Amino acid sequence: MVADNDPEASARAMVEARADGFPHALVYTHAPRPGIPAARNAALRASLSWARAQPGADPEHPLDAVCVVDDDEWVVPGWLRELLGTRAATGADVVTATVEPVFVGTPPAWAVAGRFYERDRYPTGTSLDYARTSNVLVDGRVFTADGLRFASVGMPGGSDTFFFERARLRGRRIVWCDEAVAYEEVPAERVSARWLVLRQYRYGLVRSAVLRATVPSRARHVRRALAGAGTAAWGLARLVVGVADPVRRVAAARVVASGVGLVLGLVGVTYDDYREVHGR
Template identity: 40%
Template sequence: MAEFLISIATYKRPDLLADLLRSLEPEVAGEDVRIVVVDNHAEGTAREVCETSPLDIDYIVEPRPGIAAARNRGLDRVAADDRFLIFVDDDERVHPGWLRALADAQRQYDADVISGPVISVLPADAPAWIARGGFIQRARFRTGDPSLSPATNNTLVRLDYLRSLGSPRFDESFSMTGGSDTAFFRALRAAGARMIWCDEAVVDEDVPVERANLAWIWRRGIREGNVSGRMLLREKSRPAVVVAGLARIGYGVAAVGRDVVLQRGVQARSAAYITRGIGWIGASRGRLVTEYARPTESVEG
């Protein structure tokens, strides 16, 4: 039905979603594009934004709570002759030329997965140590380099490749902790997917004030450790993961100490060893950070 299917999962962010849709308007003009918005709020809080947008949007509500359920509902809307699936988040804005950059890179490198940079725009009053230490900001690479950790925040996937794998789904046991996209793309990599970076396909993401602080960054680091720890447990025993976690914590403490002694300030790369180690141990014990849990919902897995 289309060259590109853009899939957007959203939950109670109508204003941010409206910004994203406005940024997409010039990108899809004249292109063979379908847009699917999956609203994960049962009351349909994104309906008005989608219905008033000049874009032709396939708007659906997925009442089952959880980001993985919403992503899977988006997969349900893939048609047999759609060629490429593109994921973007509802709190982002795409840069001019974003769609063409993804498409051109896919053709040039004959890749199964193309991902691009997400630029975290910090609040004006964010503590200086966040930017100085590389916290929150994501790494960038040269176009054509391997894409090391694709996510659903700015990624194109060749649908023929997904179909050749039996059309895999997002693991809904990660819905409340996050990480279903990490597990999804890790499985594609294990299956031999060619994953490439495109540095010209840029999106912006405003960092909310409530995230520009130590408590949120620390919690996020542990949550990411939980995710990788849960996947590691599929290959290793619980004691082995605990020991590996303790080793990472020890290394991280030493690395942070070195940063301080050398007057670099605490660096995200060093601190990540600590939070990942804690996250691995938590995963081994079933103690998970449920960042996306809702008051009446529980987590399995």
């Protein structure tokens, strides 16, 4: 299932041409409405429609599972088998996995030494409280029985964080699969301290926007604000100590940005880091 979020439907011809001779059903759907949640929901609607048309499909719960990767990623052989195997072994409703960076060109030494573009990894079966749509399997009943859909948290990006937090609050279990690796290119335009700091700032904004949307507790919001302020202060202290070292300097600046985002996200501040398209 390929959702094309370009108003001009620029991917239609390419996808439909690949459908001939493709080893699996390859379905194109156009999602002209701007925004990541609109594209994800369009792909989901098309998936449900396709699944219900299959012989013997359960009309209420036609989807066994939905797997998602981003359009700039590729996966290892056996990726789907690993996700399905982890779901079968753990009984989890959501199985998420890593996305490893592949730099375009030679990155600076500080970017590699700091491992800023690598994501945390865990033993397979580890329970988590988050997931990302960049590499994930979601049980179909999360969409049909729970009725969950992707929704904005008031800014571009973060709709997957919001989605999986709502699933978690409904009792859906999220686990890690370390073998189902995906890869993505890291364009040269993203290999900068500025990009890393602003991405961490947006992450803080999203976390607090999701908290505002899911937990209307003033006490929780106050605790989050205090935690964000403490995080920013800790990052500033680290920045002073490590200012001469590029790895320590960038790491500390990201901590500051995350803390500031946690605070400002509570009052509705937003940031759009999707305005600029990087890479191909």
